[in-house]
Amino acid sequence: MVKKVVIVGAGPSGLLLAHYLLRHGDNYQIDIYERRSDPRIVSFSKSRTYPISLNERGMSALRQIDGLEAAIKAISLEMNGTVFHQRNGKTRYTPRQNPLFTLDRTNLAIALLENLNSKYNHSQLKIHFDCQCQQVDLTDKTIKLTTIAEESEKLFIVNYDFLVGADGASSAVRESLNSTDCFNCEQKPITTDYKSFILPISQENSNINLAGDKIHSWMLKDGTVILLLHQLGGIMSGIIHFSRQQNQINNLATKEEVLQLFRENFPEIGQLMPDSEAEDFLHRPASTVVTVRCNSYHHGDSVLLIGDAAHAVSPSIGQGCNAALEDVLIFDQLLDKYSDNIEEAIAQFTVRRQPDGYALVELGDNAFPLSQGLFIEFMLREWMAKIIHNIFPQVFSQPLFYLISETTVPYSEILNVYQGWIAKVKKSNANF
Numbered sequence: 001m002v003k004k005v006v007i008v009g010a011g012p013s014g015l016l017l018a019h020y021l022l023r024h025g026d027n028y029q030i031d032i033y034e035r036r037s038d039p040r041i042v043s044f045s046k047s048r049t050y051p052i053s054l055n056e057r058g059m060s061a062l063r064q065i066d067g068l069e070a071a072i073k074a075i076s077l078e079m080n081g082t083v084f085h086q087r088n089g090k091t092r093y094t095p096r097q098n099p100l101f102t103l104d105r106t107n108l109a110i111a112l113l114e115n116l117n118s119k120y121n122h123s124q125l126k127i128h129f130d131c132q133c134q135q136v137d138l139t140d141k142t143i144k145l146t147t148i149a150e151e152s153e154k155l156f157i158v159n160y161d162f163l164v165g166a167d168g169a170s171s172a173v174r175e176s177l178n179s180t181d182c183f184n185c186e187q188k189p190i191t192t193d194y195k196s197f198i199l200p201i202s203q204e205n206s207n208i209n210l211a212g213d214k215i216h217s218w219m220l221k222d223g224t225v226i227l228l229l230h231q232l233g234g235i236m237s238g239i240i241h242f243s244r245q246q247n248q249i250n251n252l253a254t255k256e257e258v259l260q261l262f263r264e265n266f267p268e269i270g271q272l273m274p275d276s277e278a279e280d281f282l283h284r285p286a287s288t289v290v291t292v293r294c295n296s297y298h299h300g301d302s303v304l305l306i307g308d309a310a311h312a313v314s315p316s317i318g319q320g321c322n323a324a325l326e327d328v329l330i331f332d333q334l335l336d337k338y339s340d341n342i343e344e345a346i347a348q349f350t351v352r353r354q355p356d357g358y359a360l361v362e363l364g365d366n367a368f369p370l371s372q373g374l375f376i377e378f379m380l381r382e383w384m385a386k387i388i389h390n391i392f393p394q395v396f397s398q399p400l401f402y403l404i405s406e407t408t409v410p411y412s413e414i415l416n417v418y419q420g421w422i423a424k425v426k427k428s429n430a431n432f
């Protein structure tokens with residue numbers, strides 16, 4: 001019998017899951033409900049988007065679907081390493097063995113959407129934008145939604161055989177599981193907030209030395225960190241992460257102060273930032289990231305949580321989206337293993353993936369030290385680990401960041417190998 005599948009959230013994980021399920025022939029009829037408007041028709045919002053770096057975890061999940069890897073690569077840039085910039089103009093470079101593919105989150109969602117629409121017709125897949133999930137009735141297997149684009153909100157109810165919460169860190173589907181027995185979920189805001197910004201690259205400033213195939217990073221003594229990446233279309237996308245409690249960003253009152261802050265602390269960026277972007281930056285609200293740890297990623301025989309809804313993580317290690325896409329690949333492998341028996345596959349998904357989700361959040365919080373002293377130790381450890389691993393590959397592990405961002409080694413295994421370092425950083429970051 002055809003299963004009626006409802007996916008809440010048209011982010012990377014929800015859209016990729018639709019691709020995978022629809023590959024199983026006529027077994028599934030899918031409705032996706034997304035609270036935002038169709039990204040293909042709304043104007044680009046700088047405050048709502050940011051660059052995403054995809055590594056082998058995410059790319060291997062995209063690769064299984066015909067044409068997706070090529071479509072994503074066509075709108076991405078390859079990054080071959082990270083340049084750490086110091087205030088005095090000196091730099092340190094950490095190369096990667098395998099490139100990262102970076103693109104804007106909105107463009108990733110658009111590519112996944114367009115590819116879906118080109119392959120499947122309305123009888124198999126309907127995507128409803130401007131529809132927000134309010135509540136789930138787990139007994140009746142229905143969800144309550146409101147349409148939010150029209151003048152007056154309209155409430156409607158849909159039923160499901162199989163419901164997927166792919167609705168991000170503040171998941172409404174997950175919220176509905178909170179009242180059930182044995183479901184525990186911890187949500188914690190990370191200590192830093194972030195703002196994004198965009199810099200134009202033109203002929204006049206092409207002399208500024210920011211190589212196009214590298215991620216550029218700056219770190220201040222107070223823990224403020226900037227990541228800056230080239231994007232297609234002659235722009236650079238930046239994210240500044242800063243302590244929510246004590247920072248220089250929230251006190252900025254004029255665009256001149258914004259420009260002064262960048263010119264003094266991040267001179268290369270200060271030179272590239274036009275007045276208009278400084279003004280926009282001033283008014284752009286800071287965003288808070290929440291981490292999520294759940295003890296289970298399913299409920300009964302019909303509800304599944306994937307992506308950020310199950311395990312939202314600090315962006316510091318660039319893994320949230322990669323892990324969200326990897327979830328879909330793993331769930332699909334379980335569906336194959338259990339011959340499309342969803343009840344079995346969702347229960348096994350918790351068994352297989354929850355230890356990784358837990359480890360992912362732990363690594364996101366504590367792989368990178370906030371203190372500059374410990375950061376230098378981190379760089380030395382990574383360098384030493386690479387050399388020693390090359391000499392004694394059976395005895396010594398690969399460097400921590402290599403394992404996280406260049407392999408598909410399960411996060412739980414990585415945490416196990418590096419638990420001593422993680423405990424040390426956890427202690428230091430707590431005091432920072």
Ligand SMILES: Cc1cc2nc3c(=O)[nH]c(=O)nc-3n(C[C@H](O)[C@H](O)[C@H](O)COP(=O)(O)OP(=O)(O)OC[C@H]3O[C@@H](n4cnc5c(N)ncnc54)[C@H](O)[C@@H]3O)c2cc1C
Nearest residue numbers: 009011012013035053133167168307308318319320321322
């Ligand atoms: C600044 C920043 C930088 C990042 N950089 C990277 C990176 O380099 N690499 C990486 O791998 N990850 C990165 N991430 C993390 C990454 O963005 C997320 O992990 C990823 O988007 C998760 O995908 P998702 O589909 O699970 O959830 P989301 O992308 O959050 O999508 C959820 C969707 O559900 C919708 N939704 C929410 N609630 C409802 C509701 N009630 N009803 C209907 N729809 C709803 C939302 O509008 C959204 O479209 C970064 C995150 C941030 C904040």
